[in-house]
Amino acid sequence: MASRLLKNRHVLGWLEAAPLTLVLLAFLIAPIVMIVIVSFWGATEFSIYPAFQFDNYEFLFGSPVTYRVFWATLKYAFITWALTLAIGFTVAYFLAFHVRSLTMQIALFLVCTIPFWTSNIIRMISWIPFLGRNGIANQTLISWGVIDEPLEWLLYSDFSVILAFVHLYTLFMVVPIFNTMMRIDKSLLEAARDNGASGFQTLIHVILPLTKPGIMIGTIFVVTLVMGDFITVRFMSGSQRANVGRLISNDIGLLQYPSAAATAVVLLGTVLIVIAILLRFVNIRKEL
Amino acid sequence: MAILAKPKVGYSRRSLLKTGGAALAATALPAPMIWAQDTKDIVLRQFGTGVSNLNDVANKVKEDLGFTLEMTALDSDSVTQRAATQPDSFDIADIEYWICKKVWPTGNLQAMDTSKIANYDKIVGIFRSGKLTPESEIAQGTAPHTVGFVEGPGGTSFASEETGWMTLIPTIYNADTLGIRPDLIGRPIESWTELLNPEFRGKASILDISSIGIMDMAMVCEAMGEIQYGDKGNMTREEIDKTMAIFTEAKRAGQFRAFWKTFDESVNLMASGEVVIQSMWSPAITAVKSRGIPCVYQPLKEGYRSWGGGIGLSSSLSGMELDAAYEYINWYLSGWVGGYLMRQGYYSAVPETSKNFMTENEWGYWFEGKEATDVITSPTGDTLAQAGETRDGGSFYDRMGAVACWNAVMDENQYMVRKWNEFIAA
Numbered sequence A: 001m002a003s004r005l006l007k008n009r010h011v012l013g014w015l016e017a018a019p020l021t022l023v024l025l026a027f028l029i030a031p032i033v034m035i036v037i038v039s040f041w042g043a044t045e046f047s048i049y050p051a052f053q054f055d056n057y058e059f060l061f062g063s064p065v066t067y068r069v070f071w072a073t074l075k076y077a078f079i080t081w082a083l084t085l086a087i088g089f090t091v092a093y094f095l096a097f098h099v100r101s102l103t104m105q106i107a108l109f110l111v112c113t114i115p116f117w118t119s120n121i122i123r124m125i126s127w128i129p130f131l132g133r134n135g136i137a138n139q140t141l142i143s144w145g146v147i148d149e150p151l152e153w154l155l156y157s158d159f160s161v162i163l164a165f166v167h168l169y170t171l172f173m174v175v176p177i178f179n180t181m182m183r184i185d186k187s188l189l190e191a192a193r194d195n196g197a198s199g200f201q202t203l204i205h206v207i208l209p210l211t212k213p214g215i216m217i218g219t220i221f222v223v224t225l226v227m228g229d230f231i232t233v234r235f236m237s238g239s240q241r242a243n244v245g246r247l248i249s250n251d252i253g254l255l256q257y258p259s260a261a262a263t264a265v266v267l268l269g270t271v272l273i274v275i276a277i278l279l280r281f282v283n284i285r286k287e288l
Numbered sequence B: 001m002a003i004l005a006k007p008k009v010g011y012s013r014r015s016l017l018k019t020g021g022a023a024l025a026a027t028a029l030p031a032p033m034i035w036a037q038d039t040k041d042i043v044l045r046q047f048g049t050g051v052s053n054l055n056d057v058a059n060k061v062k063e064d065l066g067f068t069l070e071m072t073a074l075d076s077d078s079v080t081q082r083a084a085t086q087p088d089s090f091d092i093a094d095i096e097y098w099i100c101k102k103v104w105p106t107g108n109l110q111a112m113d114t115s116k117i118a119n120y121d122k123i124v125g126i127f128r129s130g131k132l133t134p135e136s137e138i139a140q141g142t143a144p145h146t147v148g149f150v151e152g153p154g155g156t157s158f159a160s161e162e163t164g165w166m167t168l169i170p171t172i173y174n175a176d177t178l179g180i181r182p183d184l185i186g187r188p189i190e191s192w193t194e195l196l197n198p199e200f201r202g203k204a205s206i207l208d209i210s211s212i213g214i215m216d217m218a219m220v221c222e223a224m225g226e227i228q229y230g231d232k233g234n235m236t237r238e239e240i241d242k243t244m245a246i247f248t249e250a251k252r253a254g255q256f257r258a259f260w261k262t263f264d265e266s267v268n269l270m271a272s273g274e275v276v277i278q279s280m281w282s283p284a285i286t287a288v289k290s291r292g293i294p295c296v297y298q299p300l301k302e303g304y305r306s307w308g309g310g311i312g313l314s315s316s317l318s319g320m321e322l323d324a325a326y327e328y329i330n331w332y333l334s335g336w337v338g339g340y341l342m343r344q345g346y347y348s349a350v351p352e353t354s355k356n357f358m359t360e361n362e363w364g365y366w367f368e369g370k371e372a373t374d375v376i377t378s379p380t381g382d383t384l385a386q387a388g389e390t391r392d393g394g395s396f397y398d399r400m401g402a403v404a405c406w407n408a409v410m411d412e413n414q415y416m417v418r419k420w421n422e423f424i425a426a
Helices: A002-007 A009-038 A055-062 A064-098 A103-118 A120-125 A127-131 A136-143 A158-182 A188-196 A200-227 A231-236 A246-251 A257-281 B013-028 B030-041 B055-064 B076-085 B097-106 B192-196 B212-222 B237-252 B263-271 B280-290 B321-334 B337-344 B350-355 B360-366 B395-401 B413-425
Strands: B043-049 B066-075 B092-096 B170-177 B178-180 B204-207 B256-259 B277-279 B296-298 B304-315 B383-385 B403-406
Touching: A002 A009, A002 A257, A002 B192, A009 A257, A009 B030, A055 A257, A064 A103, A064 A158, A064 A200, A064 A246, A064 A257, A064 B413, A103 A158, A120 A158, A120 A231, A127 A136, A127 A158, A127 A188, A127 A231, A127 A257, A158 A200, A158 A231, A200 A246, A200 A257, A231 A246, A246 A257, A246 B413, A257 B413, B013 B097, B013 B403, B043 B076, B043 B321, B055 B066, B055 B337, B076 B092, B076 B097, B092 B097, B097 B304, B170 B321, B170 B337, B192 B204, B192 B212, B192 B277, B204 B212, B204 B263, B212 B237, B212 B277, B212 B304, B212 B403, B212 B413, B237 B413, B256 B263, B263 B277, B263 B280, B280 B296, B280 B383, B304 B321, B304 B395, B337 B350
Parallel strands: B043 B066, B043 B092, B204 B256, B204 B277, B304 B403
Antiparallel strands: B092 B304, B170 B304, B178 B277, B178 B296
């Protein structure tokens, strides 16, 4: 009886899917459901109590700061995305099409990952003494005579935040793009050349369309990482700028968990909408 | 010594020998050996903010009293939360007075019988009558004596005067002001208004801890003459809104280089010259100075923003552990810890006992505001001042006598917290 049950392909299918389903239920669905529930709760100064009220959302949507902060978050995401895409695509293109030997390709690719041998935070914080008012960058520029006064906007500004983001996340763009580029059939490039396409035309009409899935995966990585970040913004702006992650982390620091949960729910919604829009452009599953 | 020889937990054989003398020890020796045995197994769990949760103290407790003190250091928000929501997770809460105001109504702490505190009469007036000297005026905010006493063992509301039942036994306190880089400013700084002076655009900073930051803001706004507060420590919503509006405008105009949240950040901002004027804590000034960079804890004419901390006992503490906790408190006030803290620039609740654990030079420099006659070093051995230097702000009475307000928790605290979050995000 039991063995027959096990041979039934429906039962077997369910059994095979069960472990992953359980893991996802416990570690993905349940926490999100919990966050949504808590976002309707109330908070006193040092405790939270169950309730069903819209206070948290009311305060969130009622404050002009919220809209500014969401706008800043999207701005960071967009600028970082544009820069990492430009740099990431160029690097991947160079690796995939200009470096001929496979050994060299692998070696150079590993070089790209060297910064990742240290922690995220260290890579970020090491910018601070470099960009500071009396930092290396300013001192060098002054000694070259390029500037007379130290540049204030180098540190604790949007510039430094975006610089750190680009530094931290470009590799997430390089890897998937490089991966898809390596899988482009080289004969397609030869065919393009034989038909008289210039290098630029080949890039635009052959390579770019074929690299789209890689670009899309990299985009999703970068956009979600930037939109969910709070520590980079805090350190690189000296707490002078804010994104949604900072809003949430401030709330948590002040023990306002329901309010933090409400902000998180809205952020989650925003990110999902952004990704849904991105997926309208490229069907990743079809192209993989 | 009769008190000590009573059969209760406490002094180990060794400290008894040291303090009690051989004659007494000879007669009482059998008994203390037994207590020492019991005492050895006692573990008291203390948690609090970093300032006084020092491993050196735990080691010294083990050495002098025989029992084990487990220390956990947390930030103020976590301390508040834990004291309020997890009464069984600690025996001793080392908290600030404004936290006490929040936590006491939960009933998680028990009142302490001052008749069991040997040095109670020597505790500084600030913590008893509220007055440093009989002529002193009581500052605004959560002044320690206003939340220092309850009517009796089970009292839930604070008493207005000394009752013999204390909520916290005061241990550490100080007067805070702005830190400046005199070499980069190059002129005298006298008022809190300088924090928002456009001259320092992009070179000022304030701390991003709402309950303390709001007080610094209030000192500035009041000094500017923009706002007259009824009580800076208990603002109305309008006062909070006005204060935040002034600072939000300054922030948008680029007045602040950065906000800091941790001790290290404040040190780095100042030492690197990113910031020349900012809210700061006393040991942070010392840390900047120890790098050879000039830094002054500038006394200002409007006065200081002060804070105080103390030890509270968990309501679940009883029996031998409770006795041990009282021993610990008595030991705390008996001078060694006080000397240790005062050599870092804080003040002890019973300065006169601490004097015995400081050199004349150290006492003169830290407490009396005199010129150092020799090099001043911290308890860990760093050089803090050279001979001939004096402490910023002068003597104990100069500094603690000029307190304008105490760190506080307001009735409108939650509103303030939300506004604070907006200010940070603005």
